Amino acid sequence: MENNIKPSQNMKDLAKLLGGDLFIVGGFLRNRLLGRKSEDEDLCSPLTLDELEKKLENSEFFLKSKNKNFGTCKIISGTKSYDYATFRRETYKKGHCPEEVEFVKTIKEDVLRRDFTINSIYYNIKTQEIIDPLDGIIDLERKKIRAVCNSTLNNDGLRILRMIRLACEYGFSIDKATYQSALNNSHLIADISKNKIIEEIKKLFNNTDKKGTLKGLKLYNKFGVWQKVGLNIKKIKFKMVGKCEDKIYGLAIDIVDSVKPASVSYFLTHLFEDAGLTKKPLSQLINVLSGYYDALNHTKNKAYFFKYFENFPQIRSILNKKSKYLAQKYNFFYKYIISHKLVISVNDLKIGKKDLKKNFPSLPEKMYNKVLLEVLSEVFDGKCNNTQEDLLKYIRKKHFHNF
Secondary structure, eight states, X not given: OOOOOOOOHHHHHHHHHHOSOOEEESXXXXXXXXXXXXXXXXXXXXXXHHHHHHXXXXXXXXXXXXXXXXXXXXXXXXXXXXXXXXXXXXXXXXXXXXXXXXXXXXXXXXXXXXXXXXXXXXXXXXXXXXXXXXXXXHHHHHTEEOBSSTTTTSSOHHHHHHHHHHHHHHTOEEOHHHHHHHHHTGGGGGGSOHHHHHHHHHHHHHHSOHXXXXXXXXXXXXXXXXXXXXXXXXXXXXXXXXTOSSHHHHHHHHHHHHHOOSOHHHHHHHHHTTSSOOHHHHHHHHHHHHHHHHHXXXXXXXXXXXXXXXXXXXXXXXXXXXXXXXXXXXXXXXXXXXXXXXXXXXXXXXXXXXXXXXXXXXXXXXXXXXHHHHHXXXXXXXXXXXXXXXXXXXXXXXXXXXX
């Protein structure tokens, strides 16, 4: 396999400053050996962080995000950033975080803490030598994912998901012993946060084609990933994830179609809680998918667009993959609203909650949304002009006396 590493001059300068041997390891090296582009460079050496910092004094390099217990940091130089780790040996007792870390001096010792042989190849920047203690290059050539040792997958469920992703990203097979070890330890997946699982799924989606994505998700079925994150299903039938441009939305639809919850919005809120989504993206996701299902249920046009007008272009894109007829039907009304400049949102009304509070002080605040939606409906149907004077007059005459 051709040596196409070619470290940058910045990297060479760093190695020269350290005096001893500095190694590139991990995904950068793996990708370069496969002839793929890679930007993130992981570095390692026997130097502890204190020793490293001392050697870099009065240079353009400095350390950031230091973790002395694990011997990790970022080495910064201008706009460049390198992840660094001191050679170490790890001891696990329970859980995916090592309970004991011992700094060591040789690659022979350091390599045993790594995950797969294809990620356990080292490149000496100083000597331009490739060091491959576990035949990782042979596995790259054989297109095989193989664990570093028998205990590699005994403590960290995230490594199992990474194994699946790498196999699908590169089109590699999984070594039989490694696959069986992953199955035996699949219960560890339950210890991974939803946020981390979502990150792995996104990486799978971003780094694989349709075939690779579906292969990965089917392996998730086999390893019981969905049950381990709290879904009461053994497997998901994947139909929309391969069709939708945004695969997260497609996967969410396939999950909903498999679970068949009573309330889509409630289910999705629960599903994506603690998944690292901020309030606005989560709200949009729930609105888009609720709009997709309400369209399938043939919700009437006015009620439909009062709820989904803002996100309809994205809903239409997804709905078109399921029913072109419904996508076209709702799109006709969507265009009609735009061309006739119809008032479709309470935000477009010439009054708001402050006006209700000022003009109708006895009206309970919990009724504000209901009143505004009622007024919106009247304006939309042409029964009331959208002016502050007419809207307040309408409320006073037709509605306020009811409260």
